[in-house]
Amino acid sequence: MDFSSEIEKRGVSRRDFVKFCTAMAAALALPSTFASKIAEALEKAQRTPLIWLEFQDCAGDTEALLRATKPTVAEIILDVLSVDYHETIMAPAGHMAEKSKNDTVKNFRGKYIAVVEGSIPVKDGGIYCCIGGKSAVDIIKEVCGSALATIAVGTCATYGGIPAADPNPTGAVGVKGVIPTATVVNIPGCPMNVENLTATVVHFLTFGSLPNLDSLGRPLFAFGERIHDHCGRRAHFDAGQFVRRWGDEGHRNGWCLYEMGCKGPETFHNCPVVKYNEGTSWPVQAGHGCLGCSEPMFWDKMSPFYRRLPNVPGFGVESTADKIGAGLAVATAAGLAIHGIGRAISKKGSKDKESAE
Numbered sequence: 001m002d003f004s005s006e007i008e009k010r011g012v013s014r015r016d017f018v019k020f021c022t023a024m025a026a027a028l029a030l031p032s033t034f035a036s037k038i039a040e041a042l043e044k045a046q047r048t049p050l051i052w053l054e055f056q057d058c059a060g061d062t063e064a065l066l067r068a069t070k071p072t073v074a075e076i077i078l079d080v081l082s083v084d085y086h087e088t089i090m091a092p093a094g095h096m097a098e099k100s101k102n103d104t105v106k107n108f109r110g111k112y113i114a115v116v117e118g119s120i121p122v123k124d125g126g127i128y129c130c131i132g133g134k135s136a137v138d139i140i141k142e143v144c145g146s147a148l149a150t151i152a153v154g155t156c157a158t159y160g161g162i163p164a165a166d167p168n169p170t171g172a173v174g175v176k177g178v179i180p181t182a183t184v185v186n187i188p189g190c191p192m193n194v195e196n197l198t199a200t201v202v203h204f205l206t207f208g209s210l211p212n213l214d215s216l217g218r219p220l221f222a223f224g225e226r227i228h229d230h231c232g233r234r235a236h237f238d239a240g241q242f243v244r245r246w247g248d249e250g251h252r253n254g255w256c257l258y259e260m261g262c263k264g265p266e267t268f269h270n271c272p273v274v275k276y277n278e279g280t281s282w283p284v285q286a287g288h289g290c291l292g293c294s295e296p297m298f299w300d301k302m303s304p305f306y307r308r309l310p311n312v313p314g315f316g317v318e319s320t321a322d323k324i325g326a327g328l329a330v331a332t333a334a335g336l337a338i339h340g341i342g343r344a345i346s347k348k349g350s351k352d353k354e355s356a357e
Contacts, residue, residue, distance in 0.1 A: 027199040027274065028211065029221045041206040042080055049112035050102050051143055052086035055129050055136040056163045056172055057118025060191035061154040062088045067194070067277075080205060081113070087131075098132040105146055113204075114147035115197075116140065116175050118162045119156040123171025139337040140178045149210055150175060150184045153197055155293055158217075164168075165299040176217065185210055186217040188269075190293035195274045196222040216296065218268070227264035227290050230272040233257065251287065261306040262289030269294040 021042070022035040054062070066089070083090075085101040092100055104112055126135035134142075146148040152175040155161040163172035175184050188197050200219055203211045210252065211219040211246035228234065236242070237256040244250060244259060258265065267290055275282045284290055292302040302309070 024199055024202045027195055027221060028203055034206075038202055038206050042202070047080060047082040048148075049108045050081045050083050050085075050115060050145070051101055051104055051112060052083065052115040053117065053139060053143060054087055055118035055120050055137075055157075056161075056170070057114070057154065057156050059088060059117070061157075062086075064191040064194045065197070068270055081201070084112070090202055095132075098341055101143070105143055109146045111148055113201075114144045114150040116144065116150060116152050116157045117154055119160045119172035119174060120178050121170035121172050122178065123164070123169070128170040130176040140175065143180050144175065144184075147182075148181075149204070150202060151197065152176075152184055152186050152217075153192045155188040155190045155192075155298065158188040159296040161190065162299050164297065179295075183210070184217055185213065185219060187222070188218065193222075193271070193274050193276065196270070214268070218294075222270045222274075223268045223294065225268065225270070227267045227269050227271055227284070230270075231264055232272060232285060257284060257287075257289040258308055260289050261304065261308055263292030263295075263298075263302050263305075263309070264290040266302075266309065267292040267295055267300075331357045 018035065018039060021038040022032055023034055024038050025034040028034075040239060052062075059331065084104040085097065090097060090100070118129075120126070120136045120140055122137055126137035129136040131139060152158045156163060157173070157175055159174045160168070160172045160177070161174075163170060164174075174186070175182070176186075186191075186199055189196075189202065196219065199221065200211060203209070203219075211221055214220055214223055216223075228237070231237075233254060233256045236250075236254070237258060241255040242259040243255050243257050246260070256262070262284065264284060271282045271290070272284070275285070289305070291305050292298045297300065
């Protein structure tokens with residue numbers, strides 16, 4: 001049975017499949033004409049083995065995977081890939097589960113994809129995370145060291161995430177921290193947006209290569225621009241309209257959350273474009289500022305989460321602010337200085353005064 005017949009058997013119409021391919025072309029910043037090429041590649045693709053590893057994590061990225069829709073990842077991607085090991089969803093357990101992983105590593109060396117979820121503890125010989133009698137460090141070296149490519153999903157697997165936050169008692173690191181020479185694609189987020197994982201896999205199946213990456217190993221199609229660049233509240237930022245208190249008039253009217261600590265101007269991610277929950281919404285749209293979870297060490301560097309960072313380059317955050325219009329740019333800059341940097345300085349001054357007293 002061919003791929004088209006198989007997915008139709010699972011309830012995915014040809015129309016839905018074509019829509020999926022078109023959406024993937026858009027996600028990868030490709031012309032819509034590439035949808036047919038993507039469809040052809042998926043229909044002809046050989047089932048590439050996949051090993052999904054979980055370490056220090058909350059399983060949030062797995063949950064994101066299982067909730068992908070229209071059609072689901074299971075209906076499209078996982079029918080093309082052969083998921084040989086995923087401890088959360090696989091049927092085998094114990095020694096049989098480990099045998100599935102070991103057989104794939106042995107029989108498909110250099111031909112399978114490894115997906116890693118969760119950080120890897122390296123302190124004290126890696127004893128803080130062991131599976132099947134092996135430490136996460138040894139498993140990573142064994143599995144990812146022999147993989148065609150490794151995709152680190154979620155901020156824990158990419159940079160160490162919350163487990164790596166100060167004081168980092170287990171010595172948690174991301175995948176690159178264990179195997180720096182391996183080919184790794186980082187898809188951070190807490191959790192990652194499954195559309196970005198799907199698009200990465202589709203790119204590989206379509207072109208036989210991984211997508212272009214930024215300096216942090218993230219796909220440029222998903223992390224090439226800041227959240228601020230496409231935020232639905234951007235017009236309010238440009239107009240100097242900021243929420244000052246939760247529930248105030250500006251908050252009720254959807255004004256900019258920068259003053260409330262939104263890290264969108266300093267965070268690279270496509271959240272405003274792809275969104276979550278079938279494209280329904282995302283944190284800023286729902287009224288909460290971005291925490292910068294796709295940036296390295298966000299838990300330490302981006303906090304306090306409800307206070308804007310005072311050391312952003314320039315008076316505010318981006319070069320387009322000075323194009324708002326005569327006078328308004330100056331007013332906006334002054335507003336940012338008064339309510340942002342000025343406030344941070346005054347608070348610091350107050351603390352210094354208290355310390356002196």
